Amino acid sequence: MVNKKFSISLLLLTPLLALAGCAGESPDSSSESESGSEDRTQISFIHWRGEDKEVFDDIIAQFEDEYPEIGVDMNIYPSEQYQATGQRMLTDGSTGDVFTSFPGAQFEAIANAGFFEDLSGEDFVGNFDESLISVGEKDGQQLALPYQLVFNMPVYNKGMFDELGLEVPKSWSEFQEMADTLLENDITPIAFPGADIGPNQFMNSMMMNNAPDEEVFQKLQDGEESLTNEWWVKTLEDFQLLEQNGYIQPDALGTSQDSAMAMVANEEAAMLATGSYHMASLLGLNPDLELDLMAPITVEESEAEYEGINTATFMLAVNSNSEKKEQAKEFIRFLSRPEIASQYANETGQHLTVNDVEYESEVLQNTAYWIDERKTRFQPRFLITNAQVEAAVLSSIENVLGGADPMEAAEEAQQIVEENLE
Amino acid sequence: MKISKSIYLFFLPGLFLYSIFFLYPTVSALFYSFTDWDGLSDAYQFVGIGNYERALTGDSVFRKTVGNNLKFMLMVVIFQTLTALAFAMIVLKNTKTNLFLRALYFFPTILSSVSVAFIWSFIYDPSLGILNQILELLGLHFLQQNWLGNSDIAIYSLAITQIWFHAGQMLIIFVAGLQAIPEDLYEVAKIEGASKWQTFRKVTWPLLAPSATIVIAYTTIQSFKAFDLVFAMTGGGPNNSTEIIATYIFDVAFRSYNFGYASSISVLFMVIIAFITFLQFKALRSDRISY
Incomplete structure (x- = not known):
């Protein structure tokens, strides 16, 4: 009798154990939450730039030093996985208080689902080069702020x-x-x-x-x-x-x-x-x-309107379903400071859309003239939604x-x- | 024999897991296939059979993916089965050499599909790849190809990789099937003066039919589901020439955010696999025999 009861209990327990084993996410994560600190608000930051983990860890540490009441949990997903599942995670607001989006189809899909908090009127929007952030606009609202600037040309x-x-x-x-x-x-x-x-x-x-x-x-x-x-x-x-x-x-x-x-x-x-x-x-x-x-100029010199292509991407945004919007905005404000943006740009070897960034590497310095002195247009491919x-x-x-x-x-x-x- | 009712409890864990991980997603896909759900919003509208109509009559890419999948499946099923069977007959006896060779042939199966994709992308590279270099060394430069870049042959190049990847797995099934055939039947065939071909046709093949059925059905399903290899090696290109149904479902669902339509393609995908597998079972059943 005991054996029978034991067998039944074991049978009923098995699915629960199996489900427990499946629970939890295992993306590359860092900046563990400090559950011991009751006054601290943890925000979630999700993106796809695995190669930037080290510099983001350092920037997050600086942020948490300056704002001890806010902690940042960063989760990084491979870009394909991020495209496939990133937006799903935004649904209930528990993940991705600060998240990033690709321009184009993903931006459109997230905007249509209403997951972008409108950032128009936030003071930190002024830290970005106005001409480079229009890709994050929709219906007159600044829904996302592109952080990186690349030139998609030979x-x-x-x-x-x-x-x-x-x-x-x-x-x-x-x-x-x-x-x-x-x-x-x-x-x-x-x-x-x-x-x-x-x-x-x-x-x-x-x-x-x-x-x-x-x-x-x-x-x-x-x-x-x-x-x-x-x-x-x-x-x-x-x-x-x-x-x-x-x-x-x-x-x-x-x-x-x-x-x-x-x-x-x-x-x-x-x-x-x-x-x-x-x-x-x-x-x-x-x-x-x-x-x-x-960039190849495929027309006669007199007909050429553009000299190159730019793409403002890695668009920072706040999840409209988040309950920690103010803390999330504080983190974006921090990222848009020229000295923090300069650190990110130089340590990752990328141009940024933030004003007053100081580029230290020779390559970034030598090509920075493309930002202000050349007539480039936003990557047409990303305008296909x-x-x-x-x-x-x-x-x-x-x-x-x-x-x-x-x-x-x-x-x-x-x-x-x-x-x-x- | 009286069966205790408590035995039905033993079905529960399996039934529970099956319901959560298979039944529920399948029923959900069927449900969403009649909607225009984008995969993100809470809202969606019922579109009736609109998605199915679109797939069957108004989507040239889907039709192309079905054609690509059939080409891929035919090549893989025929050549993987023949390769596995031929190698199984070679390494049938349990000698030390054969045990080593079986392990060697089985080795690709334990690799991750992304690793296999990476290795074979390098092998096929038109300028740095070793395949074209070997052909050059052998004086067979006329056989050199743009293996993954030529839309006429790219799907077959992928099929070769798939065969290399999984033939070892099928070989093990065939070895088990061949070893189960009683030795005395071969002795009788020999006494009767049967040729090697006659022995194979009249003794080996009929008794191997159950194993062959498993191999062919499994290979068919596997070749329809070869998502990871195709996705990592060509992404469906060039010009959709290697786009198969599984990769197209991914594109429609996760790049176009059209889950409703992707669900309808998934349902059609399931029907296609079920139909082909049914035909294979019917065809192979007629070859079965027992002595």
Whole structure:
């Protein structure tokens, strides 16, 4: 009898034990909460930048020293996981009092779900460069504050250009002349990582002057524009020209970003078609490189409106479901201080959207002129808010690089766009 | 024999876990497949069979993913089964060498799929990858390919990786099946003067049919669910040529935030797998025999 009762108890206990074993989250977390301190309010800060953990740990420690009544629990998720589950965690307000968002589709989805607290009118908004934070606006409200600033345009070997007497081309014909000169010197003009991030990075600078209208993708999603129109077909024709003339390496669609970076680091290629965020890695591979940024101008010099691409990302926001909004805002206020932002920028090797940041590294200093002195536009790809439409646009580039006719590739992509019109 | 009622209690833990982790998500997916839920908001609207209509008639990418999945599945099922069977016959006897070889063939199975994806992405790299370099060394440069970048062959390149990854697992099932065949049947076949092919066709294959059924059904389901390998190696590209149903569901749900539509594709996915598995069971049942 005892054995029978014991068996039954054990059977009923098993599921509970199994569930208990499943409980809890195990992302990379730090800054443990101090449950012993009753007056302390713990806020949760979630993001996807695992590589910034160390500098954030230090910044959080400084914050907690200055504001002993507020503790910060930081949880970092891999970016894919963050995209997949990040917004779900915001639902009940217990996680992500301060959270980050990508611009584009994720920002739109979170905004539509109403998880952004309106930050308009907060004093710390003034710490950011006004021209770089509009991507965090919606319906006249400042919902998120982009923190990082990257330039999604090719990195080029400035030293190699100087040696060959090449100047930065200002038109499409000059670009082709420059590329021919490089080919004559057995150098591949552009290392294009077509297997991963190449198409989604390079499309921006390739189309920036073919379609200077910054609302072109919104119009596309509204059914007022078409990929079969001149602006996109010309962009695809330009990609075709790069491929047919050997301006990008053979088998580009199978090349990973590591292989493309190796080509530039070994000086087999002159340009890397990704962005400023790879400059530090390239210098890590070859410290003798002298690097700068350059976007292809695909029109005549007189018609060029933009010189490059910028992306304000890692958008800081406060969860509208949070019960600790004031403490969350205090943390963002702290992050937006010039001295804290400078520490973050220099230790992570990135430009920021915060005013008065002092860049210490040579690469950041040498390319900081792109922030104020050059006319750049926000990354067009992030203005596509429907991920299926974005995938169709990128597929058309891959299709052309795979040998398809630009118009046929555009028609195929346009069909997918039309299937996804709301 | 009288069965005590208390024995039914032993079903409870399994039933409980099954309900929480399988039944509830399945019923939820079925429910949401009739809505336009974005996966975030509390609000959603019923759209009837709209999502199913869209998938079956108005989504060219979904149709492409089904085609890609069938190509992938056919190649994996045929070649993985044949490879596993051939190797199982080679390493059938329990010698020390064969035990080592079985362990060696099984080794890829214990690797994580992301590691496998990383290794094979490197092997396939058109400029640095060792596959093209080996072909060059062997004077077979005409066979060099842009393995993952050519939309005509990328799905087959992924299938080769999948076969390498899982053939060892199937080999073990075949070895177990082959070792269960009574030795005296082979002796009879030999006395009767049967050729090797006749012995295989009339003795080995019919008695191996139950193992083959398991291998083929499992391989089919596995190849439909090869999400991690595809996601890590090509992300569905180039030009959707390696997009399979599982990766497309992820894109629709977590990149487009269209959980309602993704749920309807999941339901169709389940129906497709069930249908194909049913056909396979029916086909293989006719080959079964017992002596």
